[in-house]
Amino acid sequence: MERRATLLNVLKLTKRNFWRILVTWNRSQIPVDNFVDNLSVLSDFLGIWLELHHAVNHASVGAALWLRPEAEAQCRLCDPKQARKFRTEEKDGLLGFLGSGKSRGYEPNSRPKLERRRIIRSCTSSERFVQQETVTIAGRPVTTESLKVFGVAVSTIVLATLNKVLFKMALVPLKEYPFFLAQLTTFGYVLVYFSILYFRYKAGIVTKEMLNFPKRQFVAVGALEALGIATNMAAAAILPAASIPVLLQTYLVWQLVLSALLLGKKYTKLQILGCLMVIAGVILVVASGGGAGSIQERGLLWPLVMILSSFFMAGASILKESAFTDARRQLKGGSLDIFVVNSYGSGFQGLFVLLMLPLLAKTRGMSMSQLVPYFKAGAACFVNAGSLVQGCQGAPLIPLLYVLANMSFNIAALSLMKSSSAIVSSLAVTASVPLAIYAFTLPLPYLGTPPPMPPGLFFGSAILVIGLAAYNLAPKVPAKVE
Structure with a gap:
């Protein structure tokens, strides 16, 4: 069946490309003796040959080469029938072919070399996508790309744990x-x-x-993160420490709601159950x-x-994914x-934090006039200048390790968000x-006598692991392809 499908794909591609060759030859109006001199035309014919060559070796790659770049990530099956919906109709043609509707022509001077190189790279990435290797884990086929995402997720969990410990x-x-x-x-x-x-x-690596x-999205991200910092610091100054991690778990709920409203995502009941x-x-x-029960003594305002x-923080993460x-x-x-x-995102966040600095200082019980000497003393303690500030043993090594771990954690979490979604990053x-x-x-x-192990640690962790498994093993709702 696979050989038959391959042969049919090659025949279809040959028929379509033969028509493209005739149309190109007629509309280019280039004599035969000057054909070799025209490198742009030669590159297009070479591209046709490469497409046929790869179609022989990979049954579906010919369809993948015709995908628009934006649809490439959505057309997971790379099926020729499905790919036909996304076949190029604008200036996205393979190696310089243009056209709309049924007529396709060639315009040799309309596409610069860099543009043709971009298309070649896009086709190459499509081919690599089709050629993804799979492995079987627990009876389920898993692509190497999924294994890479899993590796980034594990790194994010480890760095997040290290970040919390080093911060303390x-x-x-x-x-x-x-x-x-x-x-x-x-x-x-x-x-x-x-x-x-x-x-x-x-x-x-980064292009113009x-x-x-x-x-505009980064401005909104910076504003939301600054508001999240301000409200978090204001509430943390009033609420008991044990209640703060519990209240912060609403972050995941907000992400589910906002991703459904803003990104149009749909989640199965099993995925929602896993998150809960x-x-x-x-x-x-x-x-x-x-200690979590003492939250009632503070009223409802500060928990809210x-x-x-x-x-605010969940909104910022959804905008990054967007x-x-x-x-x-x-x-x-x-x-x-x-990056x-x-x-x-961090630049606009810093700008808004700077504008809200008087409010943030007030949450710490300081006025603006007290900030300058406070920051001077903090910097002296950070570098452990013993002649200026006392009681800063462990600096600057421990604070620098925390800064390094925090930066690595932020990069890993954003990489996981890019390769999967904000929800998966939040779960990690x-x-x-x-x-x-x-x-x-x-x-x-530096932390003194360790506290006793919480009695619900293993039971709660077991529920957490089951929830993670339920979310990741649940059948995904297929994305809507436009």
């Missing part, structure tokens, strides 16, 4: 300057991310098209440590403010580099909560 350790030398550490990560990352973006642009991507089980598992683990902060989705369409099938999103981060709680029960340096 970094607050030991900087126990008097947590606000300084928060602003250092906010504004320091702007400099670091834009520096990395500059070098990636010089290396050719990526840099010219509309910035993840939330329930985390709440059980955190609440089993005690903390939930609102989760809404930026990656829009880029595949606007960049003709190309993908947006994660473009990180750089501009949520899975790190029980691991971090378990890590705190170990004898770690």
